[in-house]
Amino acid sequence: MSTEHLSPAYRIHTQRLIVRCWHPGDALLLSTAIAQSLEHLKVWLPWARAEPKDLHQRVDWLRQCRGEFDLDQNFNYGIFNLGETQVLGAVGLHPGESDDALEIGYWIHAHHVNQGLATEAAAALTKVAFEVNQVSRVQIDCDATNFKSAAVPRKLGFVHEATLRQRVENHEGRKQDSMIWSLFAEDYLTSKAAAVVVEVFDAMGQKIL
Template sequence: MTPTPFGPAYTLQTARTLLRCWSPADAARALRAIDASLDHLRPWLDWARHYPISVEQQAAVLRRFRGSFDLGQDFTYAVFDRGGTEVLGGCGLHPRVGEGGREIGYWIAAQHAGQGLATEVAAALVRVAFELDGLRRVEIHCDPLNVPSAAVARKLGFTHEGTLRQRLQAADGSWRDVMLWTLLAEDYRASPAAASDLEAFDVLGQKLL
């Protein structure tokens, strides 16, 4: 009997990328991408302040990501080139915004920035959120000064609900504002994300989308 496909989506294929659940074996490749991008990432991502770290420490980080994924608690993906050899970045669908919602996070390595990959990856996660997970709401949070990140939300049809003042503390101790962007299930089909190129597969390799 052929197994019935079931979620969550462990592997996603877009036009230019392969997204899959992180494995501890990805530690060295992940570090190469992160270490080469620290100046690019630190202004916006709190976790980047804790780098550089060792390969062993990075493997431990990825073990936690994998454990949370397998337990259905949080869904953090590696972003690879289509061949699955080079780490281009990372992304995730995070259930930290309340019942029926997910927050999309994403980062792209410095050498691959400015090519539309963040938009492509975020669109894939939007499709997973609404078509597979049956969510009511997807959010993107970003610093108002992070113009490329805000552009991703805008391109995918998200609505700017407002800007929360002095909500996050930056590495230099200053307090940063946070823009809140949302896309609701009833608006999803009219969004550019709904037409994005995507194939999704479960942990057994059975096709979900």
């Protein structure tokens, strides 16, 4: 991996997806995806219990996401179909416990689960985290009962380090166990994520991977 500092990845092309930084104009597409997936999302994601939000609230949130992205504070991405006419989910690279680590989170539209899209998006962001952001470690946390979510890091070569007891809330507000998965830079090059073919572009649209 190059030690040269690269611009954050604003846009990523995978085999089936466009994964890119959110902008306020995505508000309607995102609201539609959340509305169509709400019952599915509420089971696993605490923020979904505050839905639905009106369009103005959605725009405000997307503006905040874009601001944090531009300031290198937090990297929230939308997952789109190749024509960018539909939101298929979301994925993010979030601040970790230390400056040399990032955490990946993801959700997929209810109509598009069981198609490997979460794995495809998470693999792309794992590659970006190590080769663009140049971190030492990537982590994925998930509810211990969310077997489909846990399958993503397992497929990509992450190691299940621990299951922390009563760390996350379920849809009923009760505490659930949380699984911690991690991948270190020294193990990345032999992982499935390293072999993923992607095109990565910076804020100016210049290809950086």
